[in-house]
Amino acid sequence: xxxxxxxxxxxxxxxxxxxxxxxxxEEARVRYLGRKAxxxxxxxxxxxxxxxxxxxxxxxxxxxxxxxxxLVEEAAARHERSExxxxxxxxxxxxxxPGTPPVRLGHLHPLTRTRREIEDIFIGLGYRIAEGxxxxxxxxxxTALNHPPGHPARMLQDTFYVDxxxxxxxxxxxxxxxxxxxxxxxxxxxxxxxxxxxMQVRAMEDAEPPIFIIxxxxxYRRDSxxxxxxxxxxxxxxxxxxxxxxxDLHGTLLTFARAVFGExxxxxxxxxxxxxxxxxxxxxxxxxxxxxxxxxxxERCGLCKGTGWLEILGAGMVDPNVFGFVRDRGYDPDxxxxxxxxxxxxxxxxxxxxxxxxxxxxxxxxxxxxQFR
Ligand code: DAH
Numbered sequence: 001x002x003x004x005x006x007x008x009x010x011x012x013x014x015x016x017x018x019x020x021x022x023x024x025x026e027e028a029r030v031r032y033l034g035r036k037a038x039x040x041x042x043x044x045x046x047x048x049x050x051x052x053x054x055x056x057x058x059x060x061x062x063x064x065x066x067x068x069x070x071l072v073e074e075a076a077a078r079h080e081r082s083e084x085x086x087x088x089x090x091x092x093x094x095x096x097x098p099g100t101p102p103v104r105l106g107h108l109h110p111l112t113r114t115r116r117e118i119e120d121i122f123i124g125l126g127y128r129i130a131e132g133x134x135x136x137x138x139x140x141x142x143t144a145l146n147h148p149p150g151h152p153a154r155m156l157q158d159t160f161y162v163d164x165x166x167x168x169x170x171x172x173x174x175x176x177x178x179x180x181x182x183x184x185x186x187x188x189x190x191x192x193x194x195x196x197x198x199m200q201v202r203a204m205e206d207a208e209p210p211i212f213i214i215x216x217x218x219x220y221r222r223d224s225x226x227x228x229x230x231x232x233x234x235x236x237x238x239x240x241x242x243x244x245x246x247x248d249l250h251g252t253l254l255t256f257a258r259a260v261f262g263e264x265x266x267x268x269x270x271x272x273x274x275x276x277x278x279x280x281x282x283x284x285x286x287x288x289x290x291x292x293x294x295x296x297x298x299e300r301c302g303l304c305k306g307t308g309w310l311e312i313l314g315a316g317m318v319d320p321n322v323f324g325f326v327r328d329r330g331y332d333p334d335x336x337x338x339x340x341x342x343x344x345x346x347x348x349x350x351x352x353x354x355x356x357x358x359x360x361x362x363x364x365x366x367x368x369x370x371q372f373r
């Protein structure tokens with residue numbers, strides 16, 4: 001019996017020593033120390049042994065059991081530790097590695113960016129942003145801007161008229177004289193606004209002077225070629241207050257032009273005609289490609305066509321006739337004056353980024369748009 005115990009000890013030692021991992025140690029424990037193990041059976045059967053053998057067998061058996069238990073404990077702890085070490089090493093995160101590249105996010109459309117840039121400049125000058133309806137009354141789009149019905153200047157803009165019946169019920173409509181319509185609206189009383197200028201009159205109806213607003217928004221004309229699309233966007237400006245002069249307009253637009261096209265730019269104003277301003281001007285910025293010389297590498301500058309100037313917008317002093325339509329809101333033409341201007345957002349973006357065809361802004365070809373990240 002003592003030989004058996006000795007053999008169990010040797011086998012047990014060897015098995016525990018040979019166990020490659022914690023699972024193998026556990027297997028050895030069950031095999032040599034478990035409930036059905038040979039040693040356990042021997043110890044359990046001691047009572048049935050001849051009295052003389054009980055002492056030595058019990059002693060040797062218990063010694064071997066304790067030894068093997070110790071070895072199992074030690075081996076299990078060792079394997080657990082090294083397995084943990086291995087896992088930690090394998091699963092370690094190297095925080096110094098570069099991160100996973102972020103998913104490419106979208107970005108703003110170049111026209112949105114240009115609009116926001118223009119807005120930021122005027123907000124910096126103390127202007128407020130106002131927005132008006134794209135479906136507009138003839139009254140605001142033309143009449144109140146000093147284009148009386150039948151005025152030839154109405155024909156300068158190829159207009160989309162809206163069938164008033166398509167507007168549904170409950171819309172309050174005005175005739176071209178500004179009075180609420182009593183008869184059913186006519187086919188020319190409602191239109192898609194041809195410019196953002198109608199908001200000048202709407203804004204003055206809503207607030208007494210002084211007023212400093214810009215009006216960004218979409219406008220519509222029956223036009224389509226490389227520099228005209230049926231829908232495009234404008235930013236209107238209106239400044240009315242004490243003693244505002246053409247010099248203020250010049251200074252404001254100089255600040256604007258330098259913010260958009262660079263600090264070295266100059267602006268010039270040329271006489272022009274708009275029905276709602278008097279005097280009216282067109283405003284040019286000195287060419288940022290050739291620096292205003294009209295020449296680039298001894299050749300004619302292609303951007304300004306050799307003139308050194310780029311037309312950017314129309315402007316002028318608000319015509320007293322326009323104030324006449326809002327006289328009772330505090331705009332007595334004998335006492336107030338101010339300036340207005342209107343620019344095309346696409347035109348500013350085309351000039352600034354060298355976009356050759358206006359239609360490219362609306363085709364949404366990503367190869368074009370991606371260049372404006
Ligand atoms: N509304 C004009 C257009 O669409 C642009 C314009 C010119 C606006 C002169 C103005 C202005 O406010 O004063 O062509």
